[in-house]
Amino acid sequence: MSPKIHQTKDGSSTLYSERFDQYYHNPNGAASESLYVFFEQPGLTDFITKSDQLTILEIGFGTGLNMLLLINLAKRLNPDISIRYYSIEAFPVSAETAKDFDFGKHLTEPELSKILPTIFSELHPGMNVIKPIASLNIELHLFYGKFEDFKPEDLKADFIFHDPFSPEVNEELWSKETFLKLADYSKKSTVLSTYCAASKARGALCAAGWHVAKARGALGKREMTIAARSEQPLAKFKRVNERRLAERYQKGDF
Numbered sequence: 001m002s003p004k005i006h007q008t009k010d011g012s013s014t015l016y017s018e019r020f021d022q023y024y025h026n027p028n029g030a031a032s033e034s035l036y037v038f039f040e041q042p043g044l045t046d047f048i049t050k051s052d053q054l055t056i057l058e059i060g061f062g063t064g065l066n067m068l069l070l071i072n073l074a075k076r077l078n079p080d081i082s083i084r085y086y087s088i089e090a091f092p093v094s095a096e097t098a099k100d101f102d103f104g105k106h107l108t109e110p111e112l113s114k115i116l117p118t119i120f121s122e123l124h125p126g127m128n129v130i131k132p133i134a135s136l137n138i139e140l141h142l143f144y145g146k147f148e149d150f151k152p153e154d155l156k157a158d159f160i161f162h163d164p165f166s167p168e169v170n171e172e173l174w175s176k177e178t179f180l181k182l183a184d185y186s187k188k189s190t191v192l193s194t195y196c197a198a199s200k201a202r203g204a205l206c207a208a209g210w211h212v213a214k215a216r217g218a219l220g221k222r223e224m225t226i227a228a229r230s231e232q233p234l235a236k237f238k239r240v241n242e243r244r245l246a247e248r249y250q251k252g253d254f
Contacts, residue, residue, distance in 0.1 A: 003093060005100055013101045015063060015093065020165045024062045026195070028219035031106035033195065034066050036218040038161045039073065042193040042226060043233070047158065048073055053082045057157035057185055059173060060164040061089035061142060063101055064116045067132070072107045075136055083138040086155055090146050095121035127152070147173060147181075155185045162194035167201050174201045176249065179208035183229065191233045197223035203249030206242040213237035 003015035003024070010029030017024065026033040039045045048054065054074075058066055067085055074081050095117040104110030115132045122128065123144050130140040143150045160182055167174040174196070182192065192210065194201070197217065202225055205212045210227040213234040217224045228234050248254065 002097060005097065007102070011105045012065070012103050013063065015097075017091075017165070019091065020169045022165050022169060025065065026219050026221070030063075030065060031069065031103055033218040034069055035106070037195050037224055038066055038159075038163070038193050039069065041215050041224065042159055042191040044159050044191075045073060045077070048081060049077045051078075051081060051158075054159075055084045055155070055157045056086065056159055056161065057155065057182070058085070058087040058161040058163060059147065059182075060161075061087040061092070062163065063093065064098070064119065065101075065103060066161055066163065067140065068103055068107065068112055068116070071112060071133060071136060071138060072109065074138070076108050079136060081137070083136070084141065085138060086141045086143070086152060086157070088143045088145070088147055088150050090144075092120055092123050092144055147178065152185070156187050157185055157190055158187065160186070160190060160192040162192055162196075166196065167198050174198070174204055176204045176207045179205050179210060183208060183210065186229050188230050189233065190229045192227040194225050194227075195221065197221070197225055199245065200249065200254035201225065202240055203245040203254060206240070206246035207249045211239070212242055212245070213239045 003017045006014050006016050008014050008027050008030045010032045012031035014023050014025035014030040098116040098120045103113050125144050128142045132140050164170050164173040202212050205227050211231050212227045214223050215226050215237055226237055
C-alpha cells in the first residue's frame with residue numbers, strides 16, 4: 001500500500017507508512033527536523049562552506065528531503081563543491097507520489113522539488129547512479145534494495161545520515177552489525193547523526209566502536225544522538241558512558 005502524504009507543522013511534506021506504522025519525519029516539521037539533526041548539529045553546514053569535496057552516506061532515502069536540503073545549501077553556500085551522495089532505500093515511493101511533495105518553503109529554489117519524480121521514475125533494483133541537477137557537481141548513488149546487499153566500492157563518507165524507521169519497527173538497522181558496516185564506510189573524521197536517542201541504539205553504536213554523545217533533540221524531542229569515529233568531533237557534546245552501554249548491549253540488557 002502506498003504511503004500517504006501528510007503536511008507537517010512547518011509546511012513541509014512527510015509520508016505515513018502503514019507498513020511500519022510510522023511517519024517518515026517528525027509531524028512537527030519534516031524539513032526543520034532534518035536541517036537540525038543532519039546539518040546543524042553535526043556541523044555539516046559549516047563543512048559545506050569550507051570544503052571542496054563532500055561524501056554523504058544516508059540510510060533511508062525516504063522522500064529525498066535530505067538530499068534536496070543538501071543541494072539547496074550547496075547551491076547557496078558553495079556551488080563549486082563536489083558531492084557524492086550515497087543512499088539506500090528498500091521501499092521507494094512512486095513518481096506519482098513524489099509529484100505531490102511540498103518542500104518549497106524550505107528551499108531557496110522551490111523548483112528543486114521537481115527532480116524527485118524523475119529520480120523515482122527511473123529507479124531499478126540495485127545501484128542507480130544519477131546526476132540530479134546539471135548546475136551542481138553532485139552524483140547520487142541510490143541503492144534500491146536492502147542494506148545487507150549494499151556493497152559500494154571506495155566509499156568513505158564524511159557524514160552519515162542514519163535515518164531509517166525507528167528501532168521498534170526496523171531493529172536490524174540499529175544493530176551492532178549495521179554500525180560495524182557503517183564504520184567500514186567511514187573516515188577517522190566521520191560524523192554520524194540520527195534523530196534516535198534510544199539507549200539500545202546507542203549501546204549498539206558503542207559496541208561497534210563508535211564514540212557517542214547526546215544532543216538536544218528537535219521540535220519537542222528531548223534528545224538525539226551524535227557519533228563519530230574519533231573523539232574530536234564530539235568535543236562540544238555530552239558523551240555517554242560508552243563502556244557501560246556497550247557492556248549492557250552485549251549482555252542483552254535492553
